[in-house]
Amino acid sequence: MLCEECHKANAVVFLKLAVNNKVTETHLCPACAARKGMGLGLETGAFNISDIVGNMSGYFKDFLPAERRTLRCGGCGLKYADFKETGRLGCPECYSSFEPQLTELMSRIHGASQHTGRAYAGGAFSKLSKTEAARRLTETRAELKAAVAREDFEAAARLRDSIKELGARSGRH
Amino acid sequence: MDVIKAFRPYVTWANARGAWPEMIFSTRVRFARNLEGFSFPNRSEPRQLAEIRRLAMRAARESGLFTRGHFIKTEALSGLEKRFLVERHHVSHSLVASVLASAAAVSNDEDLSVMVNEEDHLRLQCLTAGFAIEEAFRSALKLDEALGRALPFAYGAKFGFLTACPTNVGTGMRVSCLAHLPALSRLGSMAQVLENLSHLGVTARGIYGEGTYVLGDFYQISNATCLGRSEEELCQNMDRVIRNLIRQEIAAREAMLKGRLKLKTEDAVYRALGLLKHARSLSYEEFMQNISLARMGAAMGWDMGLDFSTFNQVTLLMQPAHIQAAAGRALTPEERDAFRAEYTRKKLG
Secondary structure, eight states, X not given: OBOTTTSSSBOOEEEEEEETTEEEEEEEOHHHHHHTTOOOOGGGTOOOHHHHHHHHHHHHHTTOOHHHHHOBOTTTOOBHHHHXXXXXXXXXXXXXXXXXXXXXXXXXXXXXXXXXXXXXXXXXXXXXXXXXXXXXXXXXXXXXXXXXXXXXXXXXHHHHHHHHHHHHHHTOO | OHHHHTSOSSOGGGSOOSSOTTTEEEEEEEEEEOBTTSOOGGGOOHHHHHHHHHHHHHHHHHTSTTTTOEEEEGXXXXXXXXXXXXXXXXXXXXXXXXXXXXXXXXXXXXXXXXXXXXXXSEEEEXXXXXXXXXXXXXXXXXXXXXXXXXXXXXXXXXXXXOOSSGGGOBSOEEEEEEXXXXXXXXXXXXXXXXXXXXXXXXXXXXXXXXXXXXXXXXXXXXXXXXXXXXXXXXXXXXXXXXXXXXXXHHHHHHHHTSHHHHHHHHHHHHHHHHHHHHOSOOOHHHXXXXXXXXXXXXXXXXXXXXXXXXXXXHHHHTSHHXXXXXXXXXXXXXXXXXXXXXXXXXXXX
């Protein structure tokens, strides 16, 4: 996709703005994004994503609707507007206090808003993440099919057991 | 100097090993973690910070992974000691520059370390020699699991491990390789390479990580995003990216040895070697520029008088605080440059 500003270079910065319920999308190349204060810092040879968030925060601040300006975290009292200013949250609870706003921001930063890695509860980690368990499940099913085809029933029984375990882990059967 | 003296002059993670030891210096996997029930460091009271530090250091000690290791409170460090630990990649600039009650634990082999009260309560990392993503990942997991058993990590089903900056949330994992890419830099292809990396969710930084400049053509290549993919997927993605980057660097090196460029390349490499062998004063920047060319020359098969392990160790030891550690005393910048030139001459015979 070409940059909508200069129509020459490839667009790498995708900016989605929601102002008064009207959503606009802008696609920019690094040079034009930099001119608008959202540079990737490519020209310096060293860049980092928090610069983008930081810069975008400034850009978005002016458009914050009134209810977001007064929104506060129930845990530490951090104002959502202050988070937009600094790009830093105040405490773990901020994530539930600002969940709808952060869900939108996460999609912009990470291209996703749902954790799929290892789970953690009560001091213990799940051995495998959901996606990894699902991937291994597909693999193991194929191995089982091959084991049955070559009449290796001992291996097949072992594989069936691990499929059971992986199925429980990945949430699929 | 006491903290510095407690560290060995040679670092195991700087040994050249693995595939492409000439290009991949080291691999690092880190996890960002916070404790449930406390505000993040920038919003915590001094009393809370001191408590977090006490809990974290105790958990590190009791994990058994830091036996005969180093436990360091940052306010007890001199400027030189701070810089030394940053140069060793055990702590970040922001940790030692912080006025908060921060600390670090470093294992005896210097492969594992924990930063306490940096941007997050805990930053756990494993640093290994060469291109070894899987190995670094396994060791970092072990550390993560040990500390996660002892301390209540802040975690939510939706956003995963919760961090002060939303860029680190999810797995909280950063996988990075320190890559030497002199040919791509010299052929002027680096800007394009960096742009392509940004499409793949990968970022490149300078030698000391976030916000630092590129020195001696060394780049820290790491994943930019860490939510919505499993830890294994992040490792696999980085493995693919690094292999691809290596292929591009190899192609660039081949291009530098073709036609008219060959003489130019050879001339640049041997001039650099001459400078390193004969200079009487060498600034760190000048040393890095020239050792980079000599390293590339060695990778091209020319005799530079050093193997890659020695290249790595020398590159580490010539850093400003390390030079002073080797001299056993604080040096003025002029003395440092003279000492660096003398040491380099000796090494290169």
